Amino acid sequence: MKKLFALALAVAMSALMAVPALADTSSDSVYPGGDVEVYGFYDKDGNEAPDEGSWDLDYYGLSYSFTKGKQYVKDVYVEDGCVYLRIVTGIETASDKEIRGTVRMRDKESKDTYTAEINDLYLNASEASPIYETNAGEFELPYDYQTNKVKFRTEDGEDIGTLYANFVNDNYETLAYFKVKVVEQESLYLGHNQNDDVEFMKKYPNANIRFLNWDSNPTFEVTGTLGIVMEEDEYLYQRKADGSLVAVSGTYNEDRGTFDFKTNTLGQYVISDQKLNASGSTASSSSSAASSKPASSSTAPAPSSSSTAPAPSSSSTAPAPSSSSTAPAPSSSEAESSSSEESSSEESSLPEESSEPESSEPEESSEESAPAESDETDNEGGLPVVPILIGAAVVVILVVLFVVLKGKGGKKKYDSWDD
Incomplete structure (x- = not known):
């Protein structure tokens, strides 16, 4: 048996x-x-x-x-x-x-x-755990907020005040703070995780990346302040539904060691020790490409070695005055573009101070190029007055001498006529 x-x-x-x-x-x-x-x-x-x-x-x-x-x-x-x-x-x-x-x-x-x-x-079936009141009008999250829905009403029926949420990991280390006004707020899932996205991390192999995700994207009726624990030299991005990255704008709180910003929705966040580009590379790896100008840049070409500035096209600058043969002053866009590169002449690198363009004709002498004094000219043509006066005086003197000498010589003649 x-x-x-x-x-x-x-x-x-x-x-x-x-x-x-x-x-x-x-x-x-x-x-x-x-x-x-x-x-x-x-x-x-x-x-x-x-x-x-x-x-x-x-x-x-x-x-x-x-x-x-x-x-x-x-x-x-x-x-x-x-x-x-x-x-x-x-x-x-x-x-x-x-x-x-x-x-x-x-x-x-x-x-x-x-x-x-x-x-x-x-x-498990959906459950909602009530918030609890720490002080008058001040609330905190229930201990089981990670698994249960949060009901924004205390057991005593209080539902108006300020929520001070402290989000922690499994070791009870704080990951983020959230301060928001509660005004008859509907129940929300506030569970979060730090799950790694391996495929995303492969796009940025040179960066140290970690995640903080509220997958249900809980949205409050009032905008609050979210502070995510991170180092001051780290970068914070939000991942949108389409997978794109958006840099988060805010301020660093040195006292708490958090990056604080305004929001009413808790989403998916990426914390990195390097700047990240949406194309899937760190900023440091693409800095050389970003600093170089593309071939199709709209920057004007460098001027030639000639001291005369080339005349810009009529479509981009005002027409030159018809009465002047000088080159027109560069437009504001040309002046800005030329300021970033070394020019071979002063006219192309610096704007002209005078409102009138300078003459492009060569100077004949230092006297002709010097401006005339205001008390030495009184006509539009700019003719010198002193030489004219001197010449007139010489002519007058010659005429007087001629008359005097002729009078002396003709007295005898006039006398002989009288005779």
Whole structure:
């Protein structure tokens, strides 16, 4: 009898070994925005996966499917050698929701596949935890704000005041502060995470990046002040729904070690030790390209070595006066562009001080180029007065002498006529 019993027990154990085991998750329930580990991978013969707990996607391919609750699963990913399910944030359910599915890891070299079945995993029904009042008109978040919806009303019915939210990580280290006025605010999910986006980080291999995400994008009715803990020399960006980056404008709070800015929506944020470009590179790696001017730049070409400035086209500058043969003064846009490069002549690098353009004709002498004094000219032609007066005086003197001399010589003649 004992031999028969031992034989039956051995057969039963062999049959159980041939059936793939169900995944034994770290918890039989999960909250919106939460993660749950999946383990218990076996091959088709019931053999345990050799690399479980140290999965490497360089050697294994990950695949999964769900027969129930697929809409509640945001992602399945591998981190530190373990497989996790990530639940969508901000889901509202009146009752617990079951999640069923299969996760597979396939050896890329041997083609062996190891499977874990997900059963008896439930998404908890939506709950709302009330805020609590610390002082008159001052509120703080409930302890379970990461998993439950926050109801902005105390147990005593207070719903008007100022919320001082302190967002912390699993080690109770502060990640951010949020101060906002509460005025009959509707319930919100305020759960956050620091999940890495590996694909995003690959775009910026030279930068040290970390994340702070409110996946449900909770929006308050009143604008408040959000302060994210970071170093003063770090850079803060917000990731939009389309994946684009926007630099956040604000001020650094040295007392708290936070970067503070105004907002009514908590979103997805990227903290980096380097400036990031939307094109997928750090600013330092593209600085040389940014500093060089493109070939199609609108900057005017450098003037020639001639001292006479070339006349600009009629479409960009005012026409030159018809009565002058001098080159017109450069336009404001040409003056700005020429100020950034060295010019071969003073006329092209500095604006003219005089309102009248200088003559381009060569100077004949220093006397002719010197301006005439105002008391030496009285006509528009600018003829010199002194030489004219001197010449007139000489003519008068000559006429007087001529008359006098002629009078002396003609007296005898006149006398002889009298005779």
